[in-house]
Amino acid sequence: MTTTELADLYRAYLACLNARDWGALDRHVHPEVTHNARPLGLAGYRRMLEQDVAAIPDLHFDLRLLICEPPHVAAMLHFDCTPRGELFGMAVNGRRVRFGENVFYEYRDGLILNVHSVIDKAALAAQL
Numbered sequence: 039m040t041t042t043e044l045a046d047l048y049r050a051y052l053a054c055l056n057a058r059d060w061g062a063l064d065r066h067v068h069p070e071v072t073h074n075a076r077p078l079g080l081a082g083y084r085r086m087l088e089q090d091v092a093a094i095p096d097l098h099f100d101l102r103l104l105i106c107e108p109p110h111v112a113a114m115l116h117f118d119c120t121p122r123g124e125l126f127g128m129a130v131n132g133r134r135v136r137f138g139e140n141v142f143y144e145y146r147d148g149l150i151l152n153v154h155s156v157i158d159k160a161a162l163a164a165q166l
Contacts, residue, residue: 039108039109039145039148040108041106041107041108044106044108044109044111044145045104045106045111047066047145047148048104048106048111048113048143049101049104050065050066051066051067051150052099052101054066055087055099056098056099058091060084060087060088063080063083063084063087064080066149066150067080067083067084067149067150068080068146068147068149068150068151070151071083071149071150071151071152071153072151072152072153073086073153073155074153074154074155075154093121093122093123093125094117094119094120094121094122094125095120095122096119096120097117097119098117098118098119099115099117100115100116100117100118101113101114101115102114102115102116102138108145109144109145109146110142110143110144110145111142111143111145112140112141112142112143113140113141113142113143114138114139114140115138115139115140115141116136116137116138117135117136117137117138117139118134118135118136119134119135119136120132120133120134120135121135125162126157126159126162128159128162128163128166129166130162130166133165133166135162135165135166136161136165137157137158137159137161137162137165138157138158138161139155139156139157139158140155140156140158141153141154141155141156142154142155
């Protein structure tokens, strides 16, 4: 897979997330996907994303930086949203917040197999 093909796959994955097209998630995510070294499988990964959207109805994955070195992707995502209740153990309660996520992916057979995510919780806490 070329760098360009991998970048296109990743952008299509983000479009799937932003469209809430959970039925198409299997076109982007491996059945044995892990998240931060936790084996979730496709069903568990989908549940995690659905829970994120339930907690943050206006969640939008805004890609700010993308680096591809097959089979790996590194991305910097930005969020500008209004979570309900708590987010990462902090009482947000519908306030508008902005924060980032640095996330690293490993692809296998054109699908996301491993995800390693680091959320900028300090930026979130500073706004609260």
